[in-house]
Amino acid sequence: MGALEKEFFNSAFVSYFLASCFNIGHLIWLKEKLGRWAIALTVIGFVVNTLALTSRTLQAGRIPFANMYEFGMAFVWGLIFFYLYIAYRYKNYSLGAFVLPVAFVLTGIFSSFYQEVRPLMPALKSNWLLIHVITAVIAYGALAISFALAIMYLWRQRMEEAGEQGAVTSLLPSLAILDTLVNRCIHFAVPFLTLLIVTGAVWAEYAWGSYWRWDPKETWSLITWLIYAMYLHGRVALGWRGKKAMNWAVIGFITVLFTFIGVNVLLPGLHSYAL
Amino acid sequence: MNEQDVIVQQTTYRKRFFQVLHIVTSMKVAMALLMLLAGAAMIGTVISPQRYDIYHSIGFRLLLTLICGSTFICSMKQLAALCLSNKWRHLAPWGTFAVHTAIVLIVLGALYGNVYGFSEEINLPVGKDYEINQEKYRGIGEPFTLHLENFETQYYADGTVSDWISHIRIEHSGQNGFTQEVKVNHPLIYQGVSIYQSSFGMAIQTQYLDAAGKVLQEASLSEGRGMVLEGDMMILPVRYVGGLTPQIMYIVYKGGREYDWGAAPLGSSRFIGPQMGMVKFIEAQPFSGLLIKRDPGIPLVWFGFLLLAFGFFASLYKKQFWRVIKKDR
Numbered sequence: 001m002g003a004l005e006k007e008f009f010n011s012a013f014v015s016y017f018l019a020s021c022f023n024i025g026h027l028i029w030l031k032e033k034l035g036r037w038a039i040a041l042t043v044i045g046f047v048v049n050t051l052a053l054t055s056r057t058l059q060a061g062r063i064p065f066a067n068m069y070e071f072g073m074a075f076v077w078g079l080i081f082f083y084l085y086i087a088y089r090y091k092n093y094s095l096g097a098f099v100l101p102v103a104f105v106l107t108g109i110f111s112s113f114y115q116e117v118r119p120l121m122p123a124l125k126s127n128w129l130l131i132h133v134i135t136a137v138i139a140y141g142a143l144a145i146s147f148a149l150a151i152m153y154l155w156r157q158r159m160e161e162a163g164e165q166g167a168v169t170s171l172l173p174s175l176a177i178l179d180t181l182v183n184r185c186i187h188f189a190v191p192f193l194t195l196l197i198v199t200g201a202v203w204a205e206y207a208w209g210s211y212w213r214w215d216p217k218e219t220w221s222l223i224t225w226l227i228y229a230m231y232l233h234g235r236v237a238l239g240w241r242g243k244k245a246m247n248w249a250v251i252g253f254i255t256v257l258f259t260f261i262g263v264n265v266l267l268p269g270l271h272s273y274a275l
Numbered sequence: 276m277n278e279q280d281v282i283v284q285q286t287t288y289r290k291r292f293f294q295v296l297h298i299v300t301s302m303k304v305a306m307a308l309l310m311l312l313a314g315a316a317m318i319g320t321v322i323s324p325q326r327y328d329i330y331h332s333i334g335f336r337l338l339l340t341l342i343c344g345s346t347f348i349c350s351m352k353q354l355a356a357l358c359l360s361n362k363w364r365h366l367a368p369w370g371t372f373a374v375h376t377a378i379v380l381i382v383l384g385a386l387y388g389n390v391y392g393f394s395e396e397i398n399l400p401v402g403k404d405y406e407i408n409q410e411k412y413r414g415i416g417e418p419f420t421l422h423l424e425n426f427e428t429q430y431y432a433d434g435t436v437s438d439w440i441s442h443i444r445i446e447h448s449g450q451n452g453f454t455q456e457v458k459v460n461h462p463l464i465y466q467g468v469s470i471y472q473s474s475f476g477m478a479i480q481t482q483y484l485d486a487a488g489k490v491l492q493e494a495s496l497s498e499g500r501g502m503v504l505e506g507d508m509m510i511l512p513v514r515y516v517g518g519l520t521p522q523i524m525y526i527v528y529k530g531g532r533e534y535d536w537g538a539a540p541l542g543s544s545r546f547i548g549p550q551m552g553m554v555k556f557i558e559a560q561p562f563s564g565l566l567i568k569r570d571p572g573i574p575l576v577w578f579g580f581l582l583l584a585f586g587f588f589a590s591l592y593k594k595q596f597w598r599v600i601k602k603d604r
Contacts, residue, residue: 119431119433122460188591202577202580209394209469209566216320219317226316229309230310238303
């Protein structure tokens with residue numbers, strides 16, 4: 001069962017890699033066929049990702065949210081789910097050229113944290129685990145999408161400024177739409193990001209006897225939240241649009257990644273069992 | 276200066292005051308404060324708290340106070356704008372107001388808890404009592420006693436730890452006590468005092484004696500926690516080994532370097548090097564490390580959390596997420 005799950009996860013890794021290549025190829029050569037292959041590979045990757053999660057759940061006899069590897073699988077799954085949903089609703093799969101490379105790189109990073117299935121350690125035996133991790137998947141998933149959209153915006157803008165007409169301008173949504181979508185994604189994510197911190201704090205009160213200890217994980221989650229708080233204020237009160245807003249969206253997601261992965265690797269604290 | 280001039284002077288002062296207030300409470304200043312807070316928090320995660328605890332420094336607290344003040348003024352402005360305009364029927368501006376109010380409430384709750392609460396870690400050996408009373412902790416009503424009946428570690432089938440459990444009996448004068456299991460994620464809450472399972476180990480009663488057997492020093496140590504002696508020496512019990520004759524493995528340090536080591540059965544003394552005294556481990560008892568805590572700010576903080584979550588959903592989910600997508604299609 002363990003070997004099978006690893007195979008599923010590796011297949012997802014390969015599928016996401018190939019899907020990234022086909023997606024980017026589609027943007028460069030504008031071949032309709034490449035685009036279709038990219039979608040098919042993404043769906044295959046999503047299916048094997050689902051199978052990997054399912055087999056892990058069956059094997060562990062619990063929801064696979066206990067360490068970096070398990071959460072990573074769930075996060076990438078959520079990210080691809082968001083992408084497929086948006087792409088389907090929007091009938092524009094060009095976002096894939098930006099989301100799939102992110103999914104591929106993250107899958108690679110998370111597979112390096114691979115661990116055999118182990119029962120839950122005492123600190124994680126709580127009902128808060130489920131809600132805490134689900135809010136993380138939703139918030140981080142939506143923010144990953146906002147990051148990919150912001151990169152699309154910056155790329156397209158660069159092309160337009162250079163006066164280049166081509167694949168990018170014909171396939172990518174307009175700058176105005178991208179700007180709005182980035183904003184929508186962040187608006188969608190921030191309440192969940194808040195819930196993520198709040199559920200973590202309440203849980204910490206029951207598990208460690210303090211809802212806030214300035215543990216590196218807590219502190220970095222606050223920093224991430226502050227960055228998005230600044231984005232929201234800049235947008236509403238200071239009229240940030242376009243490049244400036246996009247840059248904040250990019251910085252925001254980089255802090256998300258640091259909070260999520262960097263802290264566990266570089267700044268071990270109370271939360272370090274998640275590694 | 277005649278009366279006219281005084282009035283003019285006063286109005287200019289007032290004007291200036293409002294000008295300054297306007298600048299101080301402007302969005303740009305608020306943004307700068309948020310940026311400073313994020314920056315200071317970042318620096319704090321890099322510096323080790325043993326060297327410098329940035330989060331409890333005066334500067335950091337001042338920054339938090341300023342942000343709290345700015346947020347409060349901002350929320351008051353929002354409230355005024357809400358009441359003066361016809362927007363009060365909409366949910367979104369109330370959401371924004373709720374978020375700002377919630378932040379102030381959370382900070383106030385944390386402050387209140389810090390000032391009127393307490394938090395202390397104790398090592399309670401099995402079979403021993405610990406009294407919680409007003410002399411030790413503020414805000415305690417009737418005193419009561421914790422009695423550790425037993426401490427156990429439970430394992431899964433594969434040998435990993437499933438739970439650390441303290442069986443604690445609460446004894447309250449004039450009343451029948453009750454026993455409860457305290458484990459990680461399941462604190463015991465009694466009369467507003469929470470008791471958490473925090474750590475565990477062996478309490479090792481240790482004596483340092485001279486060659487004639489006279490006790491020079493005595494302390495209750497645990498595995499990895501040593502006793503400092505005169506002459507830059509230290510005795511460190513490394514490990515308790517159970518069995519028919521329980522023994523303590525120990526290391527003696529001199530000037531920060533390993534000097535001697537050995538194993539001593541409980542109750543018998545051992546010389547630690549030439550022309551030195553003796554070490555004797557009297558008894559070893561398992562203990563449970565408990566965190567005893569009272570935080571009267573919690574209800575306010577929890578309410579703030581609820582308000583914060585509600586406020587965000589109300590203010591940011593005002594429009595359908597997909598409307599823009601549909602429109603574009």
